Amino acid sequence: MADEGASPRELILEACRRNNTSLLEETIADLAASAKKSGKDVTKFVAESLNKAHDGVGNGCLHVAATYGSYEVLDILLDQEGLEIDDVDRLEQDTPLHKAVRYVNSLDKSEWEPVGHPIVEILLDAGCDPRIRNKAKLKPVELADPRNTVLRSILQKGEFAMTAGGDVVEEDDNGPTGSASDSE
Template sequence: MSDEGASPRELLLEACRRNNTELLHDVFNDIANALSEKGSPSERTADLINNARDGIGNNCLHIAATYGSYDALDLILDQEGVEVDPVDRLEKDTPLHKSVRFVNGLSKDEWDEGKSIVEILVDAGADPRIRNKANLKAMDLVDPRNTELRSMLQRAEFAMTAGGDVVQEDDEEDGAGSASDSE
């Protein structure tokens, strides 16, 4: 693997771009077998996945979602400790935002196939309530004609909210009843 001189970060990002699960397995195995590095193999793998970024600030989940790399997403999301809602540097998009943009770029006949990219992220716990730099949730980006995808994201948002997983604003985290909250 290191014969070409590519770093694990570069290989991880390229595997996501190309939906290359064989290369992903090689990267994960190399990380697991690196005896000189600190932490458990699963911690090192999660660290690489969560911190590897391309030149414009996309991590591997952003890249896999952008390119519709379902198999790569599946393998990455199976790793322990993976953060499913990182934001990119430019648009502050999550991988869920990127997956909706991917589906929008498909022909209407391919929407069902593309929906699986969104579904796998939602199933892994991606939060459909997160807003990007333009103050848009992933659902706000859905092509208006794609009512099935919009409904799926609405159900996911409702399930998270009904399940008590409420997104709190910074000033609400201190608890209700403070003097600044009542003014």
């Protein structure tokens, strides 16, 4: 039993720590093959496996990837249907977005925009909610280094987009456009 190797959970978390896309893709493929072999819904099984992959302090795979700035791994994870993107860890009740902001804060100022901001942006683009408060009652924008005005602006725009989300008028391609100018 001891020579079976790492569990899928351990492999997922290691891939997230090391930004190892090939390990993550291989593990997801193995999970999918296992689900298919046992007659389970592949998408649900992979999502459940990813959602249950937590470390000892309750950090999920997205938390770990955000903590280590693993952009490419985040990109793969966020493409997985059914992945819980606003999971909170047990220790600080941080979301992956909180962890991403802490990661940016840990970088040298010269790395904020080229290295750190894309981590926050990919999470926001995937629908992570910047309005969620952690155990200390702080939203991600409140964790951001006050000198990092660009990051603060990115997070504020994300909050606004979430808040105004229901107020956005969507284009309707089924009816008239209100203008007959393109008919001659």
